[in-house]
Amino acid sequence: DTGSSGSGGSSSNEIWYSTKNSTELVHVAMADGVTQAAEMLGYTGEVAVAEADAAKQNDQMNNLIQNIVPAAIVVNPYDSDSISDVMARANDANIPIAVIDNKANNAQADVAVLFDSIKSGEEAGNKAVELLTEKYGEPKGVVVNLYGEVVSQVFKERSEGFENVIKQYPDIELISVLGAPESDVATSALNNVIADAKSSGKTIDLVNTPTDTATLGAVEALKTNDMWYKTGEDGHVFFISHDGLGDVLDLVQEGYVDAEVVIDVFGVGGIATEILHAYPMQGKEVPTSGTFTPEGEYLNTEVTFTSGDSGATVMLDPLVVDASNADNPLIWGNATK
């Protein structure tokens, strides 16, 4: 199969991925998921970077749809809402299109493959409750959540999921501060929270960040405040993070970070590309029920079709890893080490 058999009205041999930024490893890995799957399927994978700008992504998508006309497009919307018009244009032009990572509002895609960020947050919350219960025999203590810039949907949902779980336990005190994604913002925020807590005689039991970039900064705050100890050591502060960055996975293995909620970064792009290839590029519609088993190797070995806002949808499960399983090579952070 050279890819020329696609029914999408295009004779192109290219599958394009429109990514929202190139500044974070996670997005690079996501793009790799698409391009590797495309190559596995006999296509060339190309990437357009929106550089964290909704308008720019729109421009790039317009260029793709009107001028390049690839065999299929996988898009990671920088802004879920402003992508709808170009999505409609792709549909008009009969170009198979998948939305990954961030959903597209008010738009139809052939398939949406998404992370369940609320679930990620909830998993982190549950892990937090588990750790605190282990320590005190009951769920109580002081928990700091360094939430991210409000414009990011993922950070917002991860924090929401986390805080929803924590709020169910009245004995757990939640301190919620803006401290992500920038590392220096995290360092400063946590430094201030620690100083504030110290002056009112509180001890911080657990820190949660929605992303590993913030974790790197938060770690430094713990170090300078003499709160950086391994699990089991006196004075250890529980730490839960999200993403799966290599350096943080190392910290998990060393016992400094208790849990990392990992998302299937290779899977999201890879599975979306495989689904596009299996259904719309063969002229078939993506089902809204049933399961799909991807050819490539991902953290999610089997996924379930559901129906979402933009049509057929696949929600990928997060994976909570600790010191015992942090070395899984399918975690994107380990692959890029």
Add this chain to the structure above:
Amino acid sequence: MNKPPLLQVNNISKVFGATPALSDVSLEVSEGGIHSLLGRNGAGKSTLVNIIAGIYPPTTGDVLFEGRDIRSLNIFTRQELGIRLVPQHENSFPDLSVAENIFSGVLPTRGGLVDWKQINDVAAEELAAYGLAVDPRTLVRELSSIDARKLNIIRAMHSGAKLIILDEPTTALTNRERAELFTFVRELKARGTAFIFISHYLGEVLELSDAITVLRDGRMFPVDTSDHVSEAHLASLVAGEEVELAHRAIDRGPDADGVFLKVTDLHGDNLEGVSIDVRKGEILGVVGFPGSGAREFCRALFGLTRLDSGTITAGGQKVALPSPERAIAEGISYISYDRQREGIMPTFDVNENIGISSHAGKLRALGGFVNLALQRSLSEQYRQALKIKCNSIDDSMDSLSGGNQQKVIVSRLLNTDPRLLILDEPTVGIDIKSREEIISTILDLTHRGMSTIYLTNDYEELLRVADRLVFFDDGRIVTVLDNTDITIDELTAIRDREKEAV
């Protein structure tokens, strides 16, 4: 063997683009000598001294200082050798203290750090020695423009230069200040300092100089000073022809008795109850020391200084003049003594510099447009009428010499068809020939009914043109005189008497 002269300029030529500014100019300055440069606006005087100071390179020719070829040296090295330029245009640091200004470029240090104590002490001494009564720690921004100019000269003196170039240092100085300056220059000369002195005032040039060179169109005309040289001779040498001094005709125009401007009991910034009428077709000369209210009076009529109370009637109607915009609309125009800051628009060409004040007046076209065609033709008329020296009206302002810039400003004001023209040192920095051209233009317009208020420290000029003289002191009008057979000495006597009476 003879010692070589301090400065020797040999066959200098300078071309700006296509404009030749200097051709084959040579001169010498001996130790302790004062060599004056004379010439019409744009003759090349500033260009020549800028070349000597090392600001511009000459196109051809060379400069020797103490017998040494300094052609390849930059301004800094030339300063170290002892050549110091006090430029024509403002040159101090407004936000720095007087003391620091004096020492600028060579701040003394102790232990690697700037020695403020020494700076302030020495500056205080020098200020006292040169008779400038200001605290060395005041900011230059707070000095009057006269004090700032003196400071500029003190700065050059302070550096211990062997050759000091003064480019038009006396413009807009009062006679007394001028005399102080000359005393000061002579003292230094006696100690061996040499000067190049540029001025348009022939009298002072004759009084001061050991040697005189006239520049005309970039060419040099050395003056033989061994015999008696007359002002008239110098004037014709500068102009290249006989210069006839313009005089006010005794009989006035038809409206001689109508009053255009009636000012009653003005109070405001340095004005304490000023009342005066200005008749149509009259030139009213204004006399007063700085701070007497004379300049404030002129500027208040143009909305530039604060007015608290009083009434102004122009052309029979009561007017409010809160801003230049309103004043121009009422037919009142003003030429400032400060050409750089309050006159020229540096980013505009000559054409638009002439037109700018008339955009809301006769150049106004429908729908907010400017009548550009009319602007061009009027500008062209002024260029010819006032003999503005430029290639075309599209030339940029900074390619014009100072005096020609002034003519452009005069054209701008005339272009507003003023009924009252307020002239604040209108001939500052203007050569003798151009000055007469400007004056006769004004006399001509006044003859046809325009009123003029004329403020200048050049009393010879004032007495030639004014119909009446008003003397200001302490914000009040103290004397009003018809200008009939008054001499300069009488005028200064009246002015000084008023001062002493207070």
Add this chain to the structure above:
Amino acid sequence: MQSTSAARKIVDFCMNQAVWILLVLSILIMGLFRSSFYSFGILSNILVQATVLGLLAIAISMIILLGDINLATVGTAGFSALIGVLAMKSGLPVLLSILLILVVGSLIGLVNGLIVTKLKANALITTLAMNMVLQGGLLAITGGTTISQLPDSYKFVSQGKIGAFPALPIVLIVAFAAFHVIWERTRFGRALFAVGGNYRGAYIAGINVERTKIWAYVVSGLLSGVAGWLLSGYMGAVTSSFGTTYEMQVIAAAVIGGVSLTGGRGSMLGVLAGTLLLTVIQVGLAILGIESTLITLAGGLMIFVAVLIDAVRNLYNARR
């Protein structure tokens, strides 16, 4: 003699048209790498994308011309678009909502103008703070969400077509033509140049400098409002980080286009060239499929080259 003067004329021309020549060169080079660059689609996309940038560049140029700077153009665009869209969502007719956007933009400009003239606050820091307030306000009001599903009638200029040709570039052309005339031939325009060239001199020459400045800010705000309307129509949404990528480009377009930051010098044709050059570079880099991590660097280098060429041109003109 004849030939050297002809050669000189060519160099003169090249130097003065440096940005235009760079523009043509960029288009040629982009086309070499990817011939689709010359397609009607891409070229009209360039014009479409240049429209918002162009309007904002005119908006900032009005103020740079005065010798000030207006860093609030992007914030003004976002905030006024938000207000209009919210009003529309709560029932205001589309046309009135669009008008509201323009009114809000102008009012923001008026506030900037009043602060800068009446309080004599520094323009850079005032508009920087204003921009933060506006962007913060946008974020606070939207709560970080995006407002979308805008009616087609709201987007008719942003997305409409006249035949095969998009409507947006017409706005670009009309705006530049209109402001060319305003700058060169009207009293207001010449007053802008005068005030920027010599503030005090302009006052004494009878120009109402305060009024001129305030109006310039109002017009700048109005243009930002128009840009806000068109950009929201183009994206079909008002996001909480509306237009932030334009922030740097807007200044660059004006300055590369030859508007002197010290005031008093500039031309609409130059601003147009600056706008087009930046857009071509951006579109070009995007469709060349250049490595994602290199895009910022490449963009920066290209602006850098433009700056250097501009500097050499000025040096050349000064030495002439």
Add this chain to the structure above:
Amino acid sequence: MQSTSAARKIVDFCMNQAVWILLVLSILIMGLFRSSFYSFGILSNILVQATVLGLLAIAISMIILLGDINLATVGTAGFSALIGVLAMKSGLPVLLSILLILVVGSLIGLVNGLIVTKLKANALITTLAMNMVLQGGLLAITGGTTISQLPDSYKFVSQGKIGAFPALPIVLIVAFAAFHVIWERTRFGRALFAVGGNYRGAYIAGINVERTKIWAYVVSGLLSGVAGWLLSGYMGAVTSSFGTTYEMQVIAAAVIGGVSLTGGRGSMLGVLAGTLLLTVIQVGLAILGIESTLITLAGGLMIFVAVLIDAVRNLYNARR
């Protein structure tokens, strides 16, 4: 008579110390809402967080004082920290790596200085483009990744303590004291004021204006390098969007601190006050637990208030 002059003196004092008074007021108000604000921990955090901003603010003030502007400070900090950290990761001893950071920072400053003086390019747009190039270079070299796991010896100043007191504020104090002396009492410092106050006048007064400018840019780059080192040590990483949160604050700190954007006026004490004020606002907003979507708005409003107060102060001084 006596009493009005005393009242006047108080008003005079308040007006001239506006930023300091604002600073004290902010601390008082923050403390009212949250008494822990007065804890040793938070107050020393404020000093810690002010250090990087303070160094960058001095870096930009050196250039603003000249009448130019340097928008590349943040990019210089990030890029030079990156080079040093990479060298360290590939085996260069820590101390030499830190030295390398300072050298790279100074060299970037030198390049800016040479372009601005020799090519007479406009400083704003040159440093804007330079900043893009540096940030683009950072992104290109890191490929979007974060470099972390820096050795403790690299972080000894950023994270070290002397007794209970963090070491970082000592850098802040030393830097401000040193540059106070440099500005007020060295020939170089006075030359900066002279060049910024009257460029041509300084030239004619025998000050080597080009050399002064170039050195100012070098020192500005050097300080940015120091800030880059300290910030990377503070957050334990070099991220690909290094320091971008400082971009706006740096200008604001300098200008609120009274460094005139037209050049020739400013004081280190003012810059220090501006730096502390911005940091206090930021820390305060962070620990007050203000609604996340309101943070930008609140920060913007506070800067806006500072700008207005500053404007009123200047107006007052001008009318005096």
